[in-house]
Amino acid sequence: xxxxxxxxxxxxxxxxxxxxxxxxxxxxxxxxxxxxxxxxxxxxxxxxxxxxxxxxxxxxxxxxxxxxxxxxxxxxxxxxxxxxxxxxxxxxxxxxxxxxxxxxxxxxxxxxxxxxxxxxxxxxxxxxxxxxxxxxxxxxxxxxxxxxxxxxxxxxxxxxxxxxxxxxxxxxxxxxxxxxxxxxxxxxxxxxxxxxxxxxxxxxxxxxxxxxxxxxxxxxxxxxxxxxxxxxxxxxxxxxxxxxxxxxxxxxxxxxxxxxxxxxxxxxxxxxxxxxxxxxxxxxxxxxxxxxxxxxxxxxxxxxxxxxxxxxxxxxxxxxxxxxxxxxxxxxxxxxxxxxxxxxxxxxxxxxxxxxxxxxxxxxxxxxxxxxxxxxxxxxxxxxxxxxxxxxxxxxxxxxxxxxxxxxxxxxxxxxxxxxxxxxxxxxxxxxxxxxxxxxxxxxxxxxxxxxxxxxxxxxxxxxxxxxxxxxxxxxxxxxxxxxxxxxxxxxxxxxxxxxxxxxxxxxxxxxxxxxxxxxxxxxxxxxxxxxxxxxxxxxxxxxxxxxxxxxxxxxxxxxxxxxxxxxxxxxxxxxxxxxxxxxxxxxxxxxxxxxxxxxxxxxxxxxxxxxxxxxxxxxxxxxxxxxxxxxxxxxxxxxxxxxxxxxxxxxxxxxxxxxxxxxxxxxxxxxxxxxxxxxxxxxxxxxxxxxxxxxxxxxxxxxxxxxxxxxxxxxxxxxxxxxxxxxxxxxxxxxxxxxxxxxxxxxxxxxxxxxxxxxxxxxxxxxxxxxxxxxxxxxxxxxxxxxxxxxxxxxxxx
Numbered sequence: 001x002x003x004x005x006x007x008x009x010x011x012x013x014x015x016x017x018x019x020x021x022x023x024x025x026x027x028x029x030x031x032x033x034x035x036x037x038x039x040x041x042x043x044x045x046x047x048x049x050x051x052x053x054x055x056x057x058x059x060x061x062x063x064x065x066x067x068x069x070x071x072x073x074x075x076x077x078x079x080x081x082x083x084x085x086x087x088x089x090x091x092x093x094x095x096x097x098x099x100x101x102x103x104x105x106x107x108x109x110x111x112x113x114x115x116x117x118x119x120x121x122x123x124x125x126x127x128x129x130x131x132x133x134x135x136x137x138x139x140x141x142x143x144x145x146x147x148x149x150x151x152x153x154x155x156x157x158x159x160x161x162x163x164x165x166x167x168x169x170x171x172x173x174x175x176x177x178x179x180x181x182x183x184x185x186x187x188x189x190x191x192x193x194x195x196x197x198x199x200x201x202x203x204x205x206x207x208x209x210x211x212x213x214x215x216x217x218x219x220x221x222x223x224x225x226x227x228x229x230x231x232x233x234x235x236x237x238x239x240x241x242x243x244x245x246x247x248x249x250x251x252x253x254x255x256x257x258x259x260x261x262x263x264x265x266x267x268x269x270x271x272x273x274x275x276x277x278x279x280x281x282x283x284x285x286x287x288x289x290x291x292x293x294x295x296x297x298x299x300x301x302x303x304x305x306x307x308x309x310x311x312x313x314x315x316x317x318x319x320x321x322x323x324x325x326x327x328x329x330x331x332x333x334x335x336x337x338x339x340x341x342x343x344x345x346x347x348x349x350x351x352x353x354x355x356x357x358x359x360x361x362x363x364x365x366x367x368x369x370x371x372x373x374x375x376x377x378x379x380x381x382x383x384x385x386x387x388x389x390x391x392x393x394x395x396x397x398x399x400x401x402x403x404x405x406x407x408x409x410x411x412x413x414x415x416x417x418x419x420x421x422x423x424x425x426x427x428x429x430x431x432x433x434x435x436x437x438x439x440x441x442x443x444x445x446x447x448x449x450x451x452x453x454x455x456x457x458x459x460x461x462x463x464x465x466x467x468x469x470x471x472x473x474x475x476x477x478x479x480x481x482x483x484x485x486x487x488x489x490x491x492x493x494x495x496x497x498x499x500x501x502x503x504x505x506x507x508x509x510x511x512x513x514x515x516x517x518x519x520x521x522x523x524x525x526x527x528x529x530x531x532x533x534x535x536x537x538x539x540x541x542x543x544x545x546x547x548x549x550x551x552x553x554x555x556x557x558x559x560x561x562x563x564x565x566x567x568x569x570x571x572x573x574x575x576x577x578x579x580x581x582x583x584x585x586x587x588x589x590x591x592x593x594x595x596x597x598x599x600x601x602x603x604x605x606x607x608x609x610x611x612x613x614x615x616x617x618x619x620x621x622x623x624x625x626x627x628x629x630x631x632x633x634x635x636x637x638x639x640x641x642x643x644x645x646x647x648x649x650x651x652x653x654x655x656x657x658x659x660x661x662x663x664x665x666x667x668x669x670x671x672x673x674x675x676x677x678x679x680x681x682x683x684x685x686x687x688x689x690x691x692x693x694x695x696x697x698x699x700x701x702x703x704x705x706x707x708x709x710x711x712x713x714x715x716x717x718x719x720x721x722x723x724x725x726x727x728x729x730x731x732x733x734x735x736x737x738x739x740x741x742x743x744x745x746x747x748x749x750x751x752x753x754x755x756x757x758x759x760x761x762x763x764x765x766x767x768x769x770x771x772x773x774x775x776x777x778x779x780x781x782x783x784x785x786x787x788x789x790x791x792x793x794x795x796x797x798x799x
Contacts, residue, residue, distance in 0.1 A: 026050040028073070034058055041065065052076050052097070059086045059098075071095040075120065078102060082128065085109050094118065099147065104128045111136045120147040122175065127152055134161050141166035145173035155204060157183035168192055175199040177223065182206075185229065190215040199223040201247070206230065214239040225249040225271065232256075233272075238263040247271040249295065254278065257301075262287040273319065274298040281320075283308045290314060297321040297343065305344075310335050317341040321363065329354045329364075345388065353389065355380045363388040365411065372396025373417075378404035390414050390435065398422055398436075403448075406430035413459065414438040421460075423448045433457040437483065445470040445484075454478055461508060462486040469493065469509070474500045485510040485532065492516030493533075503527050505551065510598065511535035518599075523548040531597045534622065538602040542623075547611025552595055554617040596620040600646065604628060608647070613638050620644040624670065628652055637662040644668040656681055656700075669693050676700050679708045 022043055032054040040046075041062045046069055053076040063072075064086050072093055079101040087093070088109035096113070097120040106121065108131040119140070137143065158181035163171070168191045181203040189198070190212025198216070201223040208231030209224075220242050230252040238260035240246075244267060254276040261270075262284025270291060278300040285294075286308020294315060301323040309318075310332035318336075321343045328351030329344065339356060343363040352371040353364065360383050369392040374380065378401030385406070390413040397419030398412070406428050413435045420443030421436065431452040437459040444467035449458070453475050461483045468491035469484070479501050485508040492515060501507075504525050510532045517540030518533065525531075528551045597615070600622045607630035608623065615621075616639055628650040637659025645663070648670040655678040656671065669689055677699030680686065691704045701708035 021045050024048040027054070028052040029054075031055050034060055037062065044068065047071065049073070059083055061086055063087065064089050066090065067092065069093055070115075073097040074101070076100045080104075082130070083107055088112055091115065094142075096120070099123050105130050106133075106136060107131075108136060111139050114139060115142055116140050117142050118145045119143060120145075122147045122149040122151070125152055127154065132161065134163055137163060137167050138165040139167075142170060143167055144170055146171065147173070147175045149175045149177040149179065149199065151179050153179045153181065155180050155182045157181070158200075158203070158205060159183050159186045159188075162186065162188050163192070164188070169194065171195055173197040176203070178202040180204060185209055185213075185224075187212045189213065192216060194218055196220040196242070200227070202226040204228065208232075209234050209237075211236055213237070216240065218242055220266075221245040223247045224251065227251055229253065233258050233261075235260050237261070240264065241266065243267055244290075245269040248275070249273040251275055256280075257282055257285075259284045261285060264288065265290065267291055269293045271295040272299070276300060278302065280304070281306050285309070286311045288312065293317045295319045296323070299323055301325060305330055305349075307332070309333075312336065313338065315339050319343040320347070322346040325349055327351070340383075353377075353394070357381060357383075359384060361386045364392065365390040367392055369394060373399055373402070373412075375399045375401060377401055381405065385409075385430075387411070398441075400424050409433040411435040412439065416440060418442070420444075421446045421465075425449055425451055427451040427453070429454045431455055435459040436463070438462040441465060445489075447472050449473060450475055452476065457481040459483045460487070464488060466490070469514070476500070477502070479504055481506040483508040484512070487512050489514060493519055493522070493538075495519060495521055501525060506530040508532040509536070514538060517541075518543055518604075520545055526550045528552065529595050531599075533602070534598040534600040536602055538599075538604060540604065541606030542599065542604060542609055542612070542628075544609045544611060546609050547614035549615060552597065552615040552617050554595075594619060595641070596622075598622040599626070601625040606630075608633055608652075610635065615639065617641055622646045623650070625649040630654070632657055632660075634659075636660055639663065640665065642666050646670040648672040648674070650674055652676065655679075661686060672696055679711075680705065 023045055025046055028050045034056055037060040044065055046066055048071040049069055050073045052073045056077040056079055059079055067089060069090055070092050075097045082105040083103060085107055092115060093113055094115050095118045096116060099120045099122040101124055103124040105126060105128040171192055172194055174195060177199045184207040185205055187210045195216055196218050198219060205227040211234060214236035217239060219240050225247045232255040233253060235258050243264050246267060249271045256279035257277055259282045265288060267288050268290050273295045280303030281301055283306045286306055289311060291312050292314055297319045304327040305325060307330055310330055315336055316338050318339060325347040329349060333354055334356055337358055339358055341361040342359055345363045346366040348368060350368040350370060353369060353374060355374055357380060359381055365388045372395055377399060386409045387407060388411040390411040392415055394415040394417060398417060398421060400422045403422055403424035403426060408430055418440040421441055423446040425448040432454055441463040445465060450473045455476050456478050457480060466488040469489050471494050477500055480503055482504060489512040505527050506529060514536040518538055520543040523543055523545035528549050595617045596619060604626040608628055610633045613633050613635040618639060619641055624646045629652060631654035634657060636657055642663050643665050645666055653675040656676055658681045661681050661684050664684060666685060670693055672695040674697055676697040680700055680702040694700050694705060
């Protein structure tokens with residue numbers, strides 16, 4: 001009897017008590033609690049009971065009366081704490097599933113359930129085990145399947161979980177993944193001669209694979225990924241002739257791939273990615289004619305792509321990216337009619353772009369691919385959804401046939417493509433990302449881009465596009481990134497940027513020939529994170545409403561789709577140029593952590609609006625090379641996230657606010673070529689800035705410039721300081737230099753290690769953390785040395 005998904009209906013409401021002889025009952029996917037279970041107490045004839053996906057918080061005590069039960073499923077509940085001896089009398093049970101609960105231990109009495117064939121205990125919290133797992137399992141002679149993944153065992157050596165006795169005879173499925181097991185790969189696995197499924201991925205196993213693995217001749221599936229196993233793949237792996245899936249990715253294996261892999265002819269899935277394999281890819285892999293998925297990415301493989309790969313006619317996915325492969329892509333690849341996913345990026349491949357009819361995903365970026373885009377690409381590759389060809393040497397023009405494909409992503413950036421952008425883009429909801437940046441494209445912005453209503457990322461920067469900014473893209477309401485920087489666009493900023501793009505997070509119009517004023521309607525872009533209008537001919541004042549840009553009031557992206565793409569999209573090569581700390585950077589795949597405003601190199605006049613200090617999430621603010629006047633806003637000290645602040649080459653005046661001392665994250669400051677006056681604030685990071693920060697402000701005084709009038713504490717000018725203290729100065733500067741080098745090396749080294757080792761979802765946060773730590777330590781070191789220097793000079797003068 002099946003009463004699945006009854007909603008809020010209770011057991012009494014379905015009147016099950018009138019069927020005491022019922023043998024099979026399923027109540028899964030309801031909201032049953034332990035109180036509801038009491039209504040089943042007289043149904044002792046049950047043989048099959050499914051209570052999965054409910055709200056049970058304890059193993060019902062009355063289950064001990066159900067002695068005939070052979071099948072019991074209590075998975076996906078909220079059962080907490082230890083299991084007591086409730087189940088020990090259920091000696092007929094064969095199938096028991098307690099996975100996806102909050103159990104902390106398994107009683108030793110489980111060892112008495114000798115008819116168990118299937119035991120699932122995954123996704124619990126087994127931190128208080130009464131008996132070791134091996135003790136419980138030793139006498140379960142009929143057990144064929146054990147699922148014990150995603151538990152928290154705290155680096156328990158896997159060798160201590162030694163399976164022995166009769167359990168080794170019939171066990172066919174063993175899943176111990178995601179448990180933090182440590183130690184060497186145990187040799188006792190060789191005793192499990194009937195095992196066909198073994199999953200040990202995501203533990204802390206190390207060392208080499210023992211030769212005893214070759215004795216598991218019935219093994220069909222082997223997952224060892226995400227450990228720290230090393231050494232060569234053993235040659236006796238060829239004895240596992242029944243393998244259909246082999247995954248040893250994310251380990252530290254090295255050496256050449258064994259030619260004996262070619263004897264595993266039943267393999268359908270082979271993943272050797274993210275290791276240190278080197279040498280050439282053996283031709284024998286072409287004998288694996290049943291392969292569907294082959295991943296050799298992120299290794300050190302060199303040489304050519306084997307011609308024998310053309311025999312893998314069942315291959316659906318091929319990834320050999322991030323290696324050192326040379327030569328052309330084999331001409332006969334077009335025989336791989338089932339191939340849908342091809343990733344050969346980040347190698348040294350050359351030659352032409354291959355035409356492969358069945359592909360939906362092609363990534364050849366970061367190679368030396370040359371020639372032009374095939375003119376008939378739209379007809380020959382109609383199934384393409386993602387085409388990534390960035391950072392190659394592709395020339396020629398963009399063919400009109402490309403408009404015929406309903407692509408999801410297109411990246412042709414950083415090539416040598418010339419001509420105009422085709423104006424043939426059809427009204428479709430498929431297109432989401434287009435990147436044509438860093439080419440030699442000319443002409444005007446194509447009007448048909450306005451038909452791509454689902455477009456979220458559009459990069460046309462660093463080309464030779466001209467004309468006025470487009471007025472016909474008001475339907476692109478999903479746009480998140482709009483980058484037209486480094487072109488020849490002219491005219492004023494249209495109002496479409498304010499009336500339509502409510503989700504826009506990055507707007508770059510820098511280094512064009514734009515004129516007119518910054519429209520106040522720009523302040524309505526509440527999601528904006530990066531605004532770059534630098535290097536134009538904009539006039540007028542900065543809008544007073546600039547503080548209304550709510551997206552700049554915190555340091556992280558508030559748009560989930562943008563965040564997910566930046567964090568997890570391994571094939572999305574997203575970068576934006578930004579001037580930070582006086583230098584231009586390409587922020588690659590870490591845009592979630594960058595909040596920046598750049599209005600520099602224009603002809604802006606008037607005051608800096610007080611409201612700009614409301615943008616407390618800004619990391620960089622550049623207003624340099626304008627004609628701004630007045631004072632620095634008094635509340636500048638509120639912008640605690642500010643790391644780079646450049647207002648040089650203006651006509652600003654007044655004092656430097658003392659509350660700027662609270663901007664402890666600020667490692668780059670430029671106030672030069674203005675009319676500031678009065679004393680320079682002293683302390684914290686201000687002690688680290690040199691005189692160039694304040695250049696051509698004749699009325700400024702105090703260190704590192706000349707002393708202020710009447711300031712007796714500053715007895716020696718910077719010049720006299722150098723003349724009188726040459727020996728001490730040299731020693732202190734050397735100490736400073738060596739300290740900074742040591743700090744920089746240590747922080748940079750461990751930063752790189754973190755970026756390479758930790759999971760992808762943490763890599764980009766590590767970039768920002770490393771930079772913050774570097775800046776903080778640098779400031780502390782420089783301040784301490786500067787104070788020491790002043791103390792020595794003072795003592796010398798007094799002496």
